[in-house]
Amino acid sequence: MYSNKENVNILTALLVAHGVRHAVCCPGSRNAPIVHNLNECPDIQCYPVTDERSAGFYALGMSQALSQPVAVCVTSGTALLNLAPAVAEAYYQQRPLVVISADRPPQWIDQLDGQTLPQPDALGRFVRKAVTLPEVISSPPESGGVRGGLNKRICSRVQTTPPAGTPPNSGGEWGTEAHWYCNRLVNEALLEQFGPVHINVPISEPLFDFSVAQLPEQRVISRILPDISGNTLRHIGQMFMLAKRPMLIDGQPMNPLLDEAVALVGDDESYVPDFVLYIGGSIVSKRVKHFLRKARETWVVNATGEVTDTFMNLTQVIQGEGKVVADHIRFLCEDRPHPFVQKWEELLSSLRQKADALTPAFSQLATVKLFEDKLSILHSPFTIHYANSTAIRLANTFARHPVWCNRGVNGIDGSLSTAAGFSCVTDEKVFCVIGDLSFFYDQNALWNQNLRGNFRILLMNNGCGGIFSTLPGLEQSPARDKYVAAAHHTSAEGICMQNNVVYLKAENMEELQQGIDTLLYIDNERPVLLEVFCEV
Numbered sequence: 001m002y003s004n005k006e007n008v009n010i011l012t013a014l015l016v017a018h019g020v021r022h023a024v025c026c027p028g029s030r031n032a033p034i035v036h037n038l039n040e041c042p043d044i045q046c047y048p049v050t051d052e053r054s055a056g057f058y059a060l061g062m063s064q065a066l067s068q069p070v071a072v073c074v075t076s077g078t079a080l081l082n083l084a085p086a087v088a089e090a091y092y093q094q095r096p097l098v099v100i101s102a103d104r105p106p107q108w109i110d111q112l113d114g115q116t117l118p119q120p121d122a123l124g125r126f127v128r129k130a131v132t133l134p135e136v137i138s139s140p141p142e143s144g145g146v147r148g149g150l151n152k153r154i155c156s157r158v159q160t161t162p163p164a165g166t167p168p169n170s171g172g173e174w175g176t177e178a179h180w181y182c183n184r185l186v187n188e189a190l191l192e193q194f195g196p197v198h199i200n201v202p203i204s205e206p207l208f209d210f211s212v213a214q215l216p217e218q219r220v221i222s223r224i225l226p227d228i229s230g231n232t233l234r235h236i237g238q239m240f241m242l243a244k245r246p247m248l249i250d251g252q253p254m255n256p257l258l259d260e261a262v263a264l265v266g267d268d269e270s271y272v273p274d275f276v277l278y279i280g281g282s283i284v285s286k287r288v289k290h291f292l293r294k295a296r297e298t299w300v301v302n303a304t305g306e307v308t309d310t311f312m313n314l315t316q317v318i319q320g321e322g323k324v325v326a327d328h329i330r331f332l333c334e335d336r337p338h339p340f341v342q343k344w345e346e347l348l349s350s351l352r353q354k355a356d357a358l359t360p361a362f363s364q365l366a367t368v369k370l371f372e373d374k375l376s377i378l379h380s381p382f383t384i385h386y387a388n389s390t391a392i393r394l395a396n397t398f399a400r401h402p403v404w405c406n407r408g409v410n411g412i413d414g415s416l417s418t419a420a421g422f423s424c425v426t427d428e429k430v431f432c433v434i435g436d437l438s439f440f441y442d443q444n445a446l447w448n449q450n451l452r453g454n455f456r457i458l459l460m461n462n463g464c465g466g467i468f469s470t471l472p473g474l475e476q477s478p479a480r481d482k483y484v485a486a487a488h489h490t491s492a493e494g495i496c497m498q499n500n501v502v503y504l505k506a507e508n509m510e511e512l513q514q515g516i517d518t519l520l521y522i523d524n525e526r527p528v529l530l531e532v533f534c535e536v
Contacts, residue, residue: 002040003033004209006136006216007201010182011100012037013215018190020069020098021045022425024059026052028075030115031102033207035073041215044071047424051444052079056086057406057414058445059097061421064404065383069096069193076102077115080122085413090196091126092282092408093252094303097196098189099123103132105204119200128195131185135202136178187221194304226305228320236277236299236318236325237332243275245340248329249292250322252281253407256396257351259285264347271344276311277301277329279322282407283310284392301325355397362509364460367532368394368433371458371516376400378520380429383422387415387434389467391460395433412438416457417445423455430454431519436461437486446499446527455527456519457501459492462535492531502528 002009011034015023023038024047025031039046047062049055052074059072074080080101090097104116120132189197228236240246249255262285265271273295280302283289289310292298297315300308305319318325333341360366368391375382385404386392389412392405404422406415416439419432432455439459464485474480481487496503502524506512515530522528 001210002037002212002215004211005033005203006179007133007182008033008037008203009212009215010136010179010218011133011186011199011201012041013218014183014186014190014220015071015098016041016043016215017218017220018069018187020071020190022047022059022062022066022068023071023073024049024055024062024421026050026055026072026074026079028079028102029207030104030203031073031075031100031201033203033210034100034102034201036210037215038071038073040210047421047450049448049450051447052082053085054414054417054442054444054448056083056097056099057089057417057442058421058424058448060086060090060093060095060406060414061385061418061423062425063090063095063097064093064418065422065425069098069190071098071100073100074102075115076104076119077117079115080119084123084126085409085411086417087123087196087198088126089406089408089411089414091128093406094194094280095196096193099127099196099198101198101200103200103202105135105202121198122200123196123198126196127198128192129189130198130200131189132200132202133182133185134178135204136182183219184221187219191221191223193225226319228301228318228324232318232320233325233328236301237328239299240275240277240329241332241336241338243273243340245272245274246277246338247273247275247292247295247340247344248277248279248326249283250279250281250326251283253284253392253405254396254399254403255283255285255288256399257348257355258288259393259396260351260355261344261347262287262291264351265291271347273340275299276313277325278310279326280308281322282410284396284405284407362512363534364390364462364466364532365394366509367458367460367512367534369398370512371433372398372400374516374520375431378429382429382431383426384431384433385415385419385422387432387438388412389435389438389465391433391435391438412441414442414445416442419457420445420448420451420455423452424450427454429456429520431456431458433458434460435466436463436488436490437465439492440488440490443492443495446495446501448499451527453524453526453528457527457529458516458519459529459531461491461531461533463488492529496529500526502526504528504530506530506532507534 025035038044059070063070103119108116276295276298278300292311298311298313299316301318301322386395423430464487468485504515506515519530
């Protein structure tokens, strides 16, 4: 049985119709009718997460794993505001999060009523679409008189006086136009496939009437998207192959050894491209971005067709799937090698050999190199997430495979939750390589009943934000260690104990070797964490 709230039922039916199959649900009473419906619906799998900030990143990780829209549902009040970091990250990753917030009736906004604040548009420009649904009443009031007659003639008029039997604090709309309006708003939101959307759902008391036998039949609006194929793809390929110095940049965020290569090239103009084909996504290295700003022109390919002029020389925006374009360019270069592409490949190959031959002492650098070396011979399927800051920079040196990283806005706040959410919807092993500040900030990611033994964490704990020791000039500030780098003496052992996570630690190279082997190969029903205590 479903809720008796018509706007909630319309929303639930359309979520299913638009292919939403996973929902992260946060606790609360105002959103209980929505959560009840999501749980009741056989087509939707629900995942409870108590911390709303973590929940948003859980949903982001699931969307990454599934390449599908994932819903995250919160109650009214400040609960919604806690989703802002994950929503901002999803916006710049162009991931389809469906934020569903329960709301109080609008007449109680700013009236000192509990858990009540202005929720429409609360997420600002970090969502591609924001709608607030009307409260739909299934039939008009029976009463006559001027009000009753007016409402029968204009059936979508917002009530000023509720019909007989309607609870005192409720408001709403009734009739055919109200249903159409609610349906249209939900369709509009769910048609946005290239970023997060916000669906705000005012719900009046009483909240807990679950007496509707089935969801209503709903109109579904669809959209035909641009398709890169045929002439467009051939034109892009011709432009690339005819350029004297073309370069394909595949962002978000892996460009292995490119930072080191640019540093080695220096001012050698013969390595500067004249044509850059940029397949969207963030680039970690500032040095690489500055280098590519020397290019003559850039064509960018992204799903939304938005102008993203990262290198300040954009001349063409192509709406479409970047992977299709990248695969086509790689095919062309295999069939007819381009001299400039080969020049860069030779440079990167020499750097790769040096990186592979490196034998660093026990450190974060040694940790990631050893981990990646051993990962390269792992035969079972895996996915790897790197947290922001030092971790992803080391990945760009040693990783030889695609990685995930929250580089949309580069925050550390949800790195662990995103990887955890990813692990909930795949049977592959999911590894998260993370620094100490990122881990402790997001430790609630482990306070979750959904986690299984396929989630593995490599925690590099050097007792501070190590990246800050590399910033020239900051060493002159007496505030650096305590206030900027947040120096500490915290361990993850207690956090693992309270969350039933297998805990391992390493304080030297021998223990690191053993720990990484265990992390990779142990068969366990619960997550496993290896904490490596080392210097930068």
